[in-house]
Every structure is written in C-alpha cells, then in structure tokens.
Amino acid sequence: MGAFPKALVRAVSAIRFWRLVVVLLASVVAGLFSDWLRTDQRLLFPRPLPAFLPMEPGR
C-alpha cells in the first residue's frame, strides 16, 4: 500500500464517530430552533398568513 492510502486509513480510523454525530445533531437542533425563532424568512415553520381584519363600519 502506498503512503497516501496508508495515511488515509490511519486518519479515518482515528475519527471518533460519536463526535461527528454530536456536531450534526447540534447543527440540526440549532437550525430548527433558529428557523422557529425567526419572524421572517422561515423555511421549515412557515407562519400562517395573518387573518384579514375588516374595519368596523363607520370607522
């Protein structure tokens, strides 16, 4: 095996996959929460359109 594949195998075997899962889960939670917190530009939790409020007669 050449030097590059050896180094690649060593690098991949050094990865701790629970750390990747933590980063990805944190990103999902932060993304969902930030979208939910937004007052505009929502992509996952769109707000319903505001109800039409007719003015009362005589006003």
Add this chain to the structure above:
Amino acid sequence: MNIAPEGSGRRKRVTRVAVRWTLGAVFIGAGALKLVHPVAFYADLLAYGIDAPDWFFRVVAVILPWIEILGGGLLIADWWTESVSFLVAGMCLVFVLALGQAVLRGLDLKCGCFGEIAAGWFEQPLVALVRAGVLLAASIWLLLRPPDVTSKCPF
C-alpha cells in the same frame, strides 16, 4: 546537535495551525453569511437543478450554515480536529461535486457560498469550483496530519 528535524517540526505545526485557522475562518464566515439570508440561500440551492424534493433544499438551507459555523469554530479551537476535518472534507467534496455538475451543464447561477454579500465574479460557478477544490485539498491535508498534541479539548 540535530537542528533540522526541530525546525521542520515547528514549520509543520505552524502550517497546520495556519490551515486550521484559515479553514475555520472561511467556514464560520460562509455559514454566518448564509444564516443572515436563508431564503436567498434556498433560492441559490434550487438553481443548481439537482433532482431532489423541495423539503430537502429547505432542510439543507436551514442546517448547513450551522454545520459550517460549528465545524469552523471547532477547527479554530482545535477541538475534535481529527473528526471535524473529516466532516469539513466531506462537505468540500459535496461542494465540488455540486459545482462541478453545474459547470459541466453550463448553468448560469450564483454559487450561494457567501450569502448575499458576495456578488459578481466571486460567485461564478467556475471560480467557486476552484475555491471549493482548494478548500477540499486543504481539508484533506489537515485530515492526513496527525492530531496536534497541544489540543486543550477536555472531551
């Protein structure tokens, strides 16, 4: 007295820190700028012409900026670098593939890498492809280097 290996080791350490900080800064900047205008980023994603359902692009537009910010922050802090550099290399590979297919298909699009702030030639698919290729090479280089013994991560 053997001076060369020490000098070489120091140079490697300095290069590693420089690559880590540069990658981290680019990813934090790109993520933060996407986060400011998620709808614009979503529209940029749609322009790639990738055959996927609408919800997929919405989820990517909401979550990808946070992966970039967290990944960039961890790289700068030198926490979990051996794992985060794999994640960053994977993201760069996806960027290269997405931009490569856009260039091959001759799509005239804004890459959306740095939100709404970057415009003109910097957002052209070919320029963005070269940039993503450089970032991919840097992240693979970082992945293949052994972890820094100076990391202060408690976990």
